[in-house]
Amino acid sequence: MIRTEGLTKHYGRITAVEDVGLDVREGDVYGFLGANGSGKTTTVRMLLGLVLATSGTIEVLGRPMPSSGRAVLPLVGSMVEGPASYPGLSGRTNLALIDASGPGGDRATRAGRIDDALAQVGLEGVDKRPVRAYSLGMRQRLGLAAALLRRPRLLVLDEPTNGLDPQGIREIRQLLVDLNAAGTTVFLSSHLLAEIEQMCTRVGVLDRGRLVLQDELAHLQRPTGRTVVRTPDTDAARALLDGHVEHQEGDTIWVRADDPLALNAALVGVGVRVLELAPERRTLEDVVLEAAERSGDRR
Numbered sequence: 001m002i003r004t005e006g007l008t009k010h011y012g013r014i015t016a017v018e019d020v021g022l023d024v025r026e027g028d029v030y031g032f033l034g035a036n037g038s039g040k041t042t043t044v045r046m047l048l049g050l051v052l053a054t055s056g057t058i059e060v061l062g063r064p065m066p067s068s069g070r071a072v073l074p075l076v077g078s079m080v081e082g083p084a085s086y087p088g089l090s091g092r093t094n095l096a097l098i099d100a101s102g103p104g105g106d107r108a109t110r111a112g113r114i115d116d117a118l119a120q121v122g123l124e125g126v127d128k129r130p131v132r133a134y135s136l137g138m139r140q141r142l143g144l145a146a147a148l149l150r151r152p153r154l155l156v157l158d159e160p161t162n163g164l165d166p167q168g169i170r171e172i173r174q175l176l177v178d179l180n181a182a183g184t185t186v187f188l189s190s191h192l193l194a195e196i197e198q199m200c201t202r203v204g205v206l207d208r209g210r211l212v213l214q215d216e217l218a219h220l221q222r223p224t225g226r227t228v229v230r231t232p233d234t235d236a237a238r239a240l241l242d243g244h245v246e247h248q249e250g251d252t253i254w255v256r257a258d259d260p261l262a263l264n265a266a267l268v269g270v271g272v273r274v275l276e277l278a279p280e281r282r283t284l285e286d287v288v289l290e291a292a293e294r295s296g297d298r299r
């Protein structure tokens with residue numbers, strides 16, 4: 001759905017994005033992670049043809065960008081850096097203007113498209129109020145409704161939950177998960193690890209303009225081959241597991257063992273009381289920090 005090779009953007013002497021190779025596949029909820037200033041917005045703008053790349057190639061829906069923008073952009077819903085709207089006009093009127101301004105906005109079916117988009121984002125009851133009276137969350141949802149007007153195959157969203165409260169974040173997350181389940185590929189940027197961890201299937205991590213990691217989330221969080229055991233009987237456990245204990249912190253030990261069931265049975269079998277026992281998995285935070293460190297070492 002999105003593929004870039006060697007994507008690079010210089011602003012004068014600043015390198016905002018360097019040699020980025022994105023690979024977003026059909027059906028993904030792709031989380032594009034990076035700290036503030038790491039180059040996410042610049043990348044998203046290049047994908048949509050809003051900023052010209054200094055070098056590299058971009059394909060969106062299998063067509064080169066920005067040269068195929070006319071054919072590709074009507075199939076892509078996007079929201080970049082906060083939704084723009086006319087504050088004195090209602091949400092519905094704003095959507096009608098957006099719908100009328102692009103190709104493929106057939107007038108006869110406009111009202112129906114707007115109704116669908118407003119319903120999808122949960123704004124159907126409030127759409128007659130001027131946008132000025134909307135909360136930040138409602139404005140964000142209106143921006144998403146605009147992105148959904150053309151029933152896009154691909155959604156490209158820059159920080160879609162920026163500035164929202166936890167309830168608003170949860171609503172947007174659920175909306176994106178539902179859209180994805182109905183067949184829309186979603187590409188979203190975020191600086192929030194937890195957000196990406198909760199909803200994405202694939203992750204790309206940008207660090208100072210470079211893509212330092214790109215993989216399936218499930219693969220990144222696969223078990224490490226260690227089992228974490230909490231027990232008040234650490235001495236007895238260590239005696240049994242002689243040589244397999246790699247680390248201890250208080251009543252918790254990290255054991256080199258990839259069969260937690262067998263380990264549990266062995267411990268209980270010799271009378272070791274087990275409070276908690278689970279295969280160790282790395283958090284996305286661990287993975288991201290490691291990738292950033294590795295990349296920092298190479299520079």
Ligand SMILES: Nc1ncnc2c1ncn2[C@@H]1O[C@H](COP(=O)(O)OP(=O)(O)OP(=O)(O)O)[C@@H](O)[C@H]1O
Binds near residue numbers: 034038191
């Ligand atoms: N128009 C511009 N002119 C000059 N420098 C720019 C321009 N746009 C971005 N930059 C610089 O490029 C780098 C990447 O910025 P970008 O906005 O893409 O990052 P970001 O990851 O989206 O950050 P944020 O989350 O804060 O929006 C920054 O150093 C920024 O100052």
